[in-house]
Every structure is written in C-alpha cells, then in structure tokens.
Amino acid sequence: DLRQMFGSRLSMVDIDMLVAKTEGWPIALQMARVLTQHSKDPATFVRELGGSEQNISVYLASEVLNTLSDGCRQFLILTSCLDAICEELADHIREKDDSRHYLNELDSIRAFFVPFREDGRTWFRHHPMFGEFLDRLLMLESPVTRNMLHRRAATWHAENGLLTQAIAHACKADDAQLADKILSDAGGAMVGLRQGMLILRHILTMIPQAWIFASPGLLLARSVLLAKEGRFLDARSCV
Secondary structure, three states, rough: HHHHOOOOOOOHHHHHHHHHHHOOHHHHHHHHHHHHHOOHHHHHHHHHHHHHOOHHHHHHHHHHHHHOHHHHHHHHHHHOOOEEEEEHHHHHHOOOOOHHHHHHHHHHOOOOOOEEEEEOOEEEEEOOHHHHHHHHHHHHHHHHHHHHHHHHHHHHHHHOOHHHHHHHHHHHHHHHHHHHHHHOOOOOOOHHHHHHHHHHHHHHOOHHHHHOOOHHHHHHHHHHHHOOOOOHHHHHHHH
C-alpha cells in the first residue's frame, strides 16, 4: 500500500504524481521512499523529479547512494560486480575484516541489497537495476580493480568448494590460467566422474573455446565429456 509506504510524508496527490513519473516501477518507488525519508521537503523532491524512466532510475540510485556513509558506498561499489556476497567473501575480496559492520548498516536499504540463506550462510544480492548502476560506477572508476575482485572471488569460491562459481569469476576476470588451475586443482577431467557430467558440461560451456584448446588439462576434460556423450571421434581428436 503506497499510503503505508510513504506515510504522512507525502499527500495522495504527490504519491499519484510520483507513481505517474516512475510508471509505478516498484524499485523506483522503493528508492523514492528512502529519499523522502531523508528529504527536508519530500513534496518538492517529488515535484522536481523529471526525465525519462531510465534517467529517473539512475538519478534515484545515485541519490540513494548519497544517503550512505563513504564506507558503505565504497563497500557497495566494490561488491557490485559479484552476483552474491556473504560476510566472509566480502572480507576476502576487499582484504578487510569489517564487512559485518557495513552489512548491518546497509539494513536501511534492504530493498536494494536483499538477504537470503544458502549453504548455511547469509548471502546478499544487489537488486539487478541498483547493482548494474553500481557496477557501472566500478567500471568507470577502475576496470583493473574489477578484474582483481573477480580473481579474489574465484579463489575464495574454489577454496570453499564452490567450483562452478569459482570458474565463472575466473572467466569474468578474463584469467585463463586461473580458470585452468581451479579446474585442475579440483580434479580436472575427473570432475565429471566425481561430480557429474552436467557440472563438467556447465563449466566447459562457461570457459571460452580458445582457452580450452590452449590447455592440455581443459582439452582432456573436454575429451571425457565428449566420450560420455558418445562422440568418440571428437573425443579422440582432443586427446
């Protein structure tokens, strides 16, 4: 209910105006709610809001970021390139030990930084639109840093037995040697026999073909998969 969302900070006329300007987009309305809580004159804020839906969403995301402390802003930007983070992963990629503090502080924007439980851990996922905005900031600030964060994430996931996620981050870091090493350390071609051919197929689908044909270990893994699929001539050519 929009009246409950905005309370007495906005009149129904202003709420209707906001809905019209955002075309009722839920995430934009959630961002507007956060901003009206911080605004000294919420009604004026709504009336001055203008532009296309895309421009409004970028503006709102930027303004939400400005309501946070410098540390929280940097935390969000540095973690935005990851699909999901937990406290330990955030500490690892940032080489810090204060992630719990920022995760607690970010409870104020929980609609954009959503928690969920998996594998006994509490994970957090950026709302896609908000995460895309933050990741764009990271790309503009430092593509090199972004690749480094993905490499650290790949290492953490590998050390915690999350093989497919580790390979995915190595690929996003454009690090062929790291992807090769992660699969080799996990058993190489034996991964298909130990964890299932679906896992091996998924991994080899993520890895660029050029990387596979440049690595004996990856080629051997591909040959095992092809043999299991009955494509013996293709498997033999890989060997």
